Amino acid sequence: DTGVSQDPRHKITKRGQNVTFRCDPISEHNRLYWYRQTLGQGPEFLTYFQNEAQLEKSRLLSDRFSAERPKGSFSTLEIQRTEQGDSAMYLCASHRQASSYNEQFFGPGTRLTVL
């Protein structure tokens, strides 16, 4: 257990529905990342927060995706009008600024299946 939690662990939804995932990082970590991992691939960067500010978004993050980190604590990732191509594992990671090695601590992931 890395100390990063994600909820839910699994989500099955029908195409067109909206889904929201939550990530709770390690409390003193001010940086939070979202990644997406499709079958047989490595995780790919989606977006990054420093405290409550969203500082970078990947081109993978279409306008159906939105992420927030109110008050710089937990973060949510919402997908609107889900498509079958959104089926993937969504991973959250946190990291403390000024840590010597930039090690990110990953949560267990949320596995999304869109039917």
Added chain:
Amino acid sequence: AQKVTQAQTEISVVEKEDVTLDCVYETRDTTYYLFWYKQPPSGELVFLIRRNSFDEQNEISGRYSWNFQKSTSSFNFTITASQVVDSAVYFCALSDPASSGTYKYIFGTGTRLKVLA
């Protein structure tokens, strides 16, 4: 551009054999960080090792060892006397804050290791 290549898609070995997983990276910067993670069937990413670009010392941790060579841009991982519990997908990752402006990871596509009893 930053890139991580894990050319071995899948490796099968018999228990107690040694196995090396290859990782080649690309970056234009002199300051960067490299990592290895293990992903068992349950899906979580388990941290194994980190290395910064200024530390070329090889490292051994139990049955695991890592060979970092800047001259060939490689960061290879060897498991000695493999065990069935080592079966997993292994990912190599690069973090290159100078180029990317963030500490995001660039992952390779992973190597699936199967250790047969």
